[in-house]
Structure formats: C-alpha cells, structure tokens
Amino acid sequence: MHKNLIGGAWVDATRASRNLNPSDTRDVVGEYAQADVEQAGEAVAAAHAAAPAWALTTPQQRFDLLDAVGSEILARKAELGDLLAREEGKTLPEAIGEAARAGYIFKFFAGEALRSGGDSLASVRPGVGVEVTREPLGVVGLITPWNFPIAIPAWKIAPALAFGNTVVLKPAELVPGCAWALADILHRNGLPPGVFNLVMGRGTDVGQVLLDDRRVQAVSFTGSVATGQRVAAACAARLAKFQLEMGGKNPMVVLDDADLDVAVTAAVHSGYFSTGQRCTASSRLIVTEGIHDRFVAAMAERIARLTVDDARKAGTDIGPVVDDRQLAQDLEYIEIGRREGATLLTGGQALERNSAGAPGYYLRPALFTETTPQMRINREEIFGPVVSVLRVKDYEEALALANDTPFGLAAGIATTSLKHAAHFKRHAQAGMVMVNLPTAGVDYHVPFGGRKASSHGPREQGRYAAEFYTAVKTAYTQA
Ligand SMILES: NC(=O)C1=CN([C@@H]2O[C@H](COP(=O)(O)OP(=O)(O)OC[C@H]3O[C@@H](n4cnc5c(N)ncnc54)[C@H](OP(=O)(O)O)[C@@H]3O)[C@@H](O)[C@H]2O)C=CC1
Numbered sequence: 200m201h202k203n204l205i206g207g208a209w210v211d212a213t214r215a216s217r218n219l220n221p222s223d224t225r226d227v228v229g230e231y232a233q234a235d236v237e238q239a240g241e242a243v244a245a246a247h248a249a250a251p252a253w254a255l256t257t258p259q260q261r262f263d264l265l266d267a268v269g270s271e272i273l274a275r276k277a278e279l280g281d282l283l284a285r286e287e288g289k290t291l292p293e294a295i296g297e298a299a300r301a302g303y304i305f306k307f308f309a310g311e312a313l314r315s316g317g318d319s320l321a322s323v324r325p326g327v328g329v330e331v332t333r334e335p336l337g338v339v340g341l342i343t344p345w346n347f348p349i350a351i352p353a354w355k356i357a358p359a360l361a362f363g364n365t366v367v368l369k370p371a372e373l374v375p376g377c378a379w380a381l382a383d384i385l386h387r388n389g390l391p392p393g394v395f396n397l398v399m400g401r402g403t404d405v406g407q408v409l410l411d412d413r414r415v416q417a418v419s420f421t422g423s424v425a426t427g428q429r430v431a432a433a434c435a436a437r438l439a440k441f442q443l444e445m446g447g448k449n450p451m452v453v454l455d456d457a458d459l460d461v462a463v464t465a466a467v468h469s470g471y472f473s474t475g476q477r478c479t480a481s482s483r484l485i486v487t488e489g490i491h492d493r494f495v496a497a498m499a500e501r502i503a504r505l506t507v508d509d510a511r512k513a514g515t516d517i518g519p520v521v522d523d524r525q526l527a528q529d530l531e532y533i534e535i536g537r538r539e540g541a542t543l544l545t546g547g548q549a550l551e552r553n554s555a556g557a558p559g560y561y562l563r564p565a566l567f568t569e570t571t572p573q574m575r576i577n578r579e580e581i582f583g584p585v586v587s588v589l590r591v592k593d594y595e596e597a598l599a600l601a602n603d604t605p606f607g608l609a610a611g612i613a614t615t616s617l618k619h620a621a622h623f624k625r626h627a628q629a630g631m632v633m634v635n636l637p638t639a640g641v642d643y644h645v646p647f648g649g650r651k652a653s654s655h656g657p658r659e660q661g662r663y664a665a666e667f668y669t670a671v672k673t674a675y676t677q678a
C-alpha cells in the first residue's frame with residue numbers, strides 16, 4: 200500500500216482505496232492509504248512544527264531543493280506521464296507534457312525563491328525610510344482536483360515552498376498516484392520532515408480538516424464551484440486566506456474572416472483534447488453566419504477522424520472519461536441537449552470497450568448545432584467532450600454571447616482581423632484570452648485564473664503567485 204507522508208515518515212492507514220485505470224477498469228494502478236481526520240490533524244501539526252525553521256532557510260537552500268525536484272521530474276517525465284495516463288486517462292503525449300510542465304514549474308519557482316524581494320521607498324516624512332517585504336504565511340493547505348494530477352499540485356506546492364511556507368496536500372481521491380510520486384520525490388530530495396505532508400483521503404473529512412484547522416493559514420483550492428463555495432465559507436468563518444480556481448464555460452468566437460483550418464484546429468483541441476476535462480476547455484463555439492456552415496462541416500469531418508481509445512495506445516487522440524460518475528454526467532447532458540431541441544450532429548455515444556476489448560469509460564466526442572444561449576448545455580459546465588455551436592449575425596453579437604455566462608476563465612477568438620482581435624482582448628470578460636489558439640493548454644510561467652464564478656483571490660502561477668503565498672509587511676525606520 201502507498202502510505203501518507205506525515206512529518207517526514209510514511210504512515211499507514213486503516214483504510215485504502217484502489218486506484219483504477221479508466222482505459223481498462225480491470226487494471227488496478229495501486230492501493231493508496233486513506234487518511235482519517237486524526238491523521239489529517241497530525242499532518243497539520245507536523246507542518247506547523249516545521250514552519251518556523253523552513254521560513255528561515257536561505258533562498259539558496261530553497262532554490263537547490265526545488266531545482267533538484269524539477270530535475271528529477273523532468274528526467275522521469277516518461278514514467279510519470281505513463282502513470283498519469285494510466286490513472287486519469289489523458290493520452291500519453293498529453294500526460295508526458297503535463298509531467299514535463301510540473302518539472303518546469305518547480306524550476307521556475309526555484310528561481311522565484313532567489314528573486315523574492317520587496318521595495319525600499321522614501322517616506323513622506325523627513326528622515327524616515329520605508330521597506331516593503333514579503334514573509335511566508337506559515338502552513339498552507341492545498342486541495343487539488345483529478346483532471347491535472349501532477350501539474351496542479353506542482354503549481355501550488357512549488358510557490359508555497361519557494362516563499363517559505365510548509366504544506367499539507369490533499370489530492371483528489373481519483374488520482375492519488377501522481378500525488379504520491381510527487382511526495383516521494385520531494386521526500387527523497389531532502390525536504391526537512393514536516394515541510395511537505397501528503398494526506399490522501401476523502402475531501403469531506405480530510406479536506407474539511409484543512410478548512411477548519413486554525414493552524415492552516417491559507418487554503419488554495421481547485422475543483423468544482425459547489426466545493427469552492429464550501430471552502431470560501433469555511434475560510435471566511437475563521438478569516439483564513441483562500442484562493443479558488445473553479446469551473447468554466449469558455450467561449451470560442453469564430454468570425455467570417457477566420458482561417459478555417461486554424462479555427463477548426465483550435466476548436467477541436469480546446470473542446471475535445473484531454474477528453475474535454477479541462478476548466479479551460481471551449482464548450483461554446485460562437486460562429487458568425489458567413490462561415491457557420493463551412494465551419495460546422497469541417498468540424499464534423501475532423502471529429503470523425505479522432506481516435507477514441509486506450510489513453511496509453513499510440514495514435515489515440517481522445518482517452519476515456521475519468522470515471523463512471525463523470526461519464527454518467529456527460530451522457531445526461533447529451534440527453535438534456537437533445538430534449539432542449541439542439542441537433543446532435545455527431546458523436547455522443549458511450550463505448551463500453553476499447554479496440555483491444557478492454558472495458559473502460561469511452562465517449563465519442565459530441566457536437567451539438569442549432570443551439571440557443573439559454574439551453575443548459577450552453578450555461579452549465581459539463582466537463583466532458585461535449586461542445587455546442589451557436590450561430591450569430593456578427594462580431595458584436597458574438598462578443599455579447601461570449602460574455603453571457605456566469606463564468607469567466609478563458610475566451611478565444613479565431614479571426615484575421617487585427618481590429619476585432621484587439622477589441623476582443625480588451626472586452627472579453629475572462630482572465631485569459633487566446634487569439635487563433637486553443638483556450639486550453641497554457642504557459643507555466645504567466646498568471647493563470649479567471650473572473651466571475653471561475654476564480655476567487657489572487658492569481659496562480661508566474662511571479663503573481665507571490666501575492667497568495669506571502670504576507671506583505673511595511674516597516675518604517677527613523678534614521
Ligand atoms: N476547474 C477545474 O480545474 C476542475 C473543475 N471540476 C468540476 O467539478 C466537478 C466535480 O468534480 P470533483 O472532482 O467532484 O470536484 P470537487 O470540487 O468535488 O473536488 C475537488 C477537490 O476538493 C475535495 N473536496 C471535496 N469536498 C470537500 C470538502 N467538503 N472539503 C474540502 N475538500 C473537499 C475533493 O476531494 P475528493 O478526492 O474526495 O473528491 C478534491 O480533492 C466536475 O465535473 C467539474 O465540473 C473538477 C475538477 C477540476
């Protein structure tokens with residue numbers, strides 16, 4: 200059994216969960232310990248005890264550690280990518296890419312540990328100096344989802360440690376494998392006991408401890424809106440700092456003047472790759488009437504060529520859905536779309552077996568056309584390979600529809616018009632805007648996050664991550 204890491208020791212649990220491969224549900228990836236509430240409390244205590252000494256380490260010590268962790272991840276990206284593909288169902292190239300991204304994130308934040316600084320200003324009063332510095336928060340609780348099993352833990356752990364905090368990570372129950380591998384790498388590379396702790400287990404008990412324990416100074420969460428609201432309420436009740444990264448219903452606008460091939464490639468990538476299980480996926484394609492029919496025909500033709508199969512098989516474009524619950528949710532929305540009067544142009548069939556006859560959670564990518572803005576398939580996050588097309592008259596109507604959503608994570612536009620691209624970049628109500636590119640698949644060294652119901656709190660990633668993981672102090676000195 201893979202154990203939890205608490206205070207520098209691998210700790211057994213009375214319960215374990217079986218990590219299953221969604222490409223072949225007969226394949227058990229491994230047995231993983233499930234912490235209980237008591238063990239979660241012990242992890243918080245260990246992180247709390249380790250915090251003062253870790254906060255006093257030099258930037259060089261933190262650089263060396265994070266850099267070594269990044270190097271090991273990069274050296275083992277093929278093996279870690281295979282584990283990721285096996286437990287989550289991302290295709291092997293995508294999974295290896297995600298593992299590499301995790302490695303680069305550790306290297307980026309190794310550099311940020313060295314660059315972390317402040318400001319020195321003259322006071323408005325004579326003879327007084329003002330210094331603005333950043334200090335660690337203390338213990339940080341990290342709660343992560345299943346859809347990016349190594350990159351999301353990495354982009355929370357690396358800045359937390361770089362800026363001198365200690366960590367308790369609770370990964371999603373569905374994907375403990377990558378989190379455990381990451382814990383093993385951090386542990387073997389010499390992180391002092393208690394600086395990083397892993398507690399695998401249920402969100403409703405282990406996760407709840409991180410929300411309620413007063414020793415946890417801040418919580419960074421990625422997942423659903425419903426759980427995010429719970430995180431916010433619990434943290435607000437005890438005035439802890441929190442950061443939420445939640446869903447999306449991201450639009451991609453396709454204008455008459457778009458390069459058809461560029462638009463189709465971006466839409467297929469955004470909507471269906473990673474089986475549509477990305478908060479940055481484009482699930483609403485808003486298409487002006489002059490290109491609509493050509494675009495829809497080209498999409499149908501491109502979708503028909505996508506291979507849905509075992510995530511680790513060469514040539515697979517779309518792996519399985521992560522589990523039976525998510526598959527049931529996808530199928531339910533396909534039924535809702537049909538009942539709402541949308542045309543299911545292609546796809547939407549569940550496939551019980553892959554090309555080798557193994558049982559898994561496969562779904563043919565679905566494209567709805569003739570949809571309207573008020574349909575539930577255009578308002579609610581489905582989190583699967585299900586995309587709708589909305590026909591509009593012109594750019595102005597497209598922009599209005601793009602912004603007509605409770606979410607605001609990413610927004611894309613396919614156009615050859617500099618004027619419309621510039622206008623869209625300024626007026627799309629989203630945290631990230633892409634021109635002639637997929638909305639999903641972002642860089643690791645720049646801010647990530649959105650507006651409205653998609654995000655709350657300071658941005659993640661890039662140098663902006665310091666905002667969440669540090670406390671600013673202003674010191675005045677009379678010379
Ligand atoms: N924006 C994004 O990146 C993501 C969005 N989603 C959206 O969320 C939907 C549901 O996915 P799901 O994985 O269930 O998302 P959840 O929000 O339920 O899970 C995210 C994380 O929160 C934990 N958690 C659950 N309940 C609590 C709690 N009471 N206190 C503390 N932590 C808790 C989960 O633990 P546990 O392991 O027990 O689930 C998991 O680690 C998806 O269909 C999708 O719409 C999902 C994943 C990522």
Ligand SMILES: O=C(O)CCC(=O)C(=O)O
Nearest residue numbers: 476477478479639640641
């Ligand atoms: O699109 C990406 O690169 C990141 C997406 C993401 O973080 C998510 O879906 O949770």
